[in-house]
Amino acid sequence: MSEALIDITNHKPAARETLLSAQGLCFDARGQRLIDSVNLEVATGRCTVIMGANGSGKSLLLRLLHGLITPSAGTINWRGGSLDHVARLQQAMVFQRPVMLRRSVAANLRFALKVRGVHGAERKTREAEALALAKLENLKDKPARVLSGGEQQRLAMARALISTPALLFLDEPTASLDPASSLAIERLIETARENGTTIVLVTHDAGQARRLGDDLLFLHNGQIAEAGPVTRILEAPQSEAAQAWLGGRIFVPDNPKSETI
Amino acid sequence: MDSFSGILMEAIELILSWDSDVIEIIMLSLRVTLCAVLLACVIGLPLGAIVGAFRFPMRTGVVVVMNTLMGLPPVVVGLLVYLMLSASGPMGVLGLLYTPTAMIIAQTILVTPIVAALTRQVIEDLNLEYSEQFASLGVRPIERIFALLWDARYSLLTVALAGFGRAVAEVGAVIIVGGNINHVTRVMTTTIALETSKGNLQLALALGLILLLIAVVVNILLMAIRGTAARAAYV
Numbered sequence: 001m002s003e004a005l006i007d008i009t010n011h012k013p014a015a016r017e018t019l020l021s022a023q024g025l026c027f028d029a030r031g032q033r034l035i036d037s038v039n040l041e042v043a044t045g046r047c048t049v050i051m052g053a054n055g056s057g058k059s060l061l062l063r064l065l066h067g068l069i070t071p072s073a074g075t076i077n078w079r080g081g082s083l084d085h086v087a088r089l090q091q092a093m094v095f096q097r098p099v100m101l102r103r104s105v106a107a108n109l110r111f112a113l114k115v116r117g118v119h120g121a122e123r124k125t126r127e128a129e130a131l132a133l134a135k136l137e138n139l140k141d142k143p144a145r146v147l148s149g150g151e152q153q154r155l156a157m158a159r160a161l162i163s164t165p166a167l168l169f170l171d172e173p174t175a176s177l178d179p180a181s182s183l184a185i186e187r188l189i190e191t192a193r194e195n196g197t198t199i200v201l202v203t204h205d206a207g208q209a210r211r212l213g214d215d216l217l218f219l220h221n222g223q224i225a226e227a228g229p230v231t232r233i234l235e236a237p238q239s240e241a242a243q244a245w246l247g248g249r250i251f252v253p254d255n256p257k258s259e260t261i
Numbered sequence: 262m263d264s265f266s267g268i269l270m271e272a273i274e275l276i277l278s279w280d281s282d283v284i285e286i287i288m289l290s291l292r293v294t295l296c297a298v299l300l301a302c303v304i305g306l307p308l309g310a311i312v313g314a315f316r317f318p319m320r321t322g323v324v325v326v327m328n329t330l331m332g333l334p335p336v337v338v339g340l341l342v343y344l345m346l347s348a349s350g351p352m353g354v355l356g357l358l359y360t361p362t363a364m365i366i367a368q369t370i371l372v373t374p375i376v377a378a379l380t381r382q383v384i385e386d387l388n389l390e391y392s393e394q395f396a397s398l399g400v401r402p403i404e405r406i407f408a409l410l411w412d413a414r415y416s417l418l419t420v421a422l423a424g425f426g427r428a429v430a431e432v433g434a435v436i437i438v439g440g441n442i443n444h445v446t447r448v449m450t451t452t453i454a455l456e457t458s459k460g461n462l463q464l465a466l467a468l469g470l471i472l473l474l475i476a477v478v479v480n481i482l483l484m485a486i487r488g489t490a491a492r493a494a495y496v
Contacts (some may be wrong), residue, residue, distance in 0.1 A: 069394050089399045099394035100494040102412040111408065117399050145494035 016043035025074035036222040047199040049209040052219035091166035096172040098156035100144040134158035150181025218242040263372040271465035294428040297368030309380025330374030339437030359440040367434040372424040379420040415490035
């Protein structure tokens with residue numbers, strides 16, 4: 001355990017319902033503890049940003065919280081109850097590399113609606129809304145896999161938002177996108193928030209965290225090294241791991257004299 | 262060489278004359294093969310998709326069996342179907358031996374493992390790509406199977422054509438259960454075998470050329486499908 005570990009309970013976005021919470025969350029693989037005793041709360045309507053160095057467990061934590069992976073220990077609660085299939089249907093996730101079905105743009109959106117049991121006129125209406133939201137109307141009949149990276153990620157966002165999730169997980173959605181595409185994705189995230197969707201965002205981009213985030217969890221070696229308001233952590237990090245990372249230094253716990261890049 | 266040229270010319274003339282016997286043999290061949298491939302797809306596609314998409318106990322054993330059955334010797338299949346359908350066999354009462362139905366059964370048994378095993382591989386690869394997205398969307402198992410089969414449609418068409426290629430060229434099983442009866446169960450491959458042994462090389466070569474032509478058409482179709490799929494980035 002890092003000495004700089006700060007209990008997440010020190011930072012509670014007050015006066016809001018807790019949508020998702022995790023207690024003592026652990027995940028082991030091949031004899032290694034990759035997520036270690038994580039406690040967190042995600043409040044309704046907030047944008048919680050998860051940051052940390054490569055390999056710190058950000059994407060893994062996101063998958064655990066979304067129920068894609070079963071934790072080795074600990075519990076995840078959804079609106080105070082368990083995270084079951086019904087709860088999962090109120091969540092959505094956009095991956096760093098968008099997974100496009102081998103169908104048209106519109107058929108990708110229709111599929112998401114179909115599996116949620118949306119049919120007929122409502123399906124058509126929501127499909128049209130999603131296409132407009134992602135500015136993909138002109139590409140609706142094109143095979144999704146021939147779109148550019150930015151267009152594919154917009155489609156992935158639209159497909160995630162089409163089911164109006166209460167909580168949207170975003171795993172580095174703008175990684176490897178050009179600035180214009182990143183801006184389009186950020187606008188979609190803002191629109192989702194305006195529509196009441198809670199966001200949990202993994203990013204490497206401190207500027208993006210500042211623009212979009214309310215709360216920040218800084219992960220190091222599978223543990224939450226620091227948690228608090230985004231601006232406070234980015235401006236005055238208290239944990240050694242966050243200080244090193246934000247200062248551009250490689251932080252290795254076994255070697256307290258971390259090197260400057 | 263002159264003899265070969267002469268036989269070749271006569272074979273081509275036979276094809277161009279639209280000889281009714283030749284047409285009958287070709288049509289029966291296509292009917293038996295297409296029925297067998299259709300049945301093999303009805304059984305093999307969902308079976309391969311289920312094995313490819315889900316994890317269950319003994320799955321590795323099932324995959325090994327499926328892959329092994331791809332190499333089923335046709336004469337062994339012919340013999341087993343013969344024993345099943347012969348008068349003293351468990352299905353003898355149906356009176357199917359030496360009928361096109363018996364040939365369809367034998368070919369279906371030969372082609373189904375090919376369709377199932379190749380489908381399993383295609384679906385497994387696609388499922389690997391889709392599994393997290395499907396889990397995130399809350400896709401139910403039955404929806405997963407249908408979605409994977411649909412999204413792999415181009416690859417699965419090539420699987421079906423591979424099955425067609427195997428069935429249309431097959432001779433060992435159909436000659437045992439069909440009996441090569443003129444105007445009843447005589448197909449291209451069995452006719453080629455019979456007419457060659459009789460020394461009627463013109464008809465044998467004519468049917469051989471048509472089989473080659475079918476193989477060329479199948480390959481052109483395969484290339485067209487692959488091209489279409491590649492343009493849409495579906496492969």
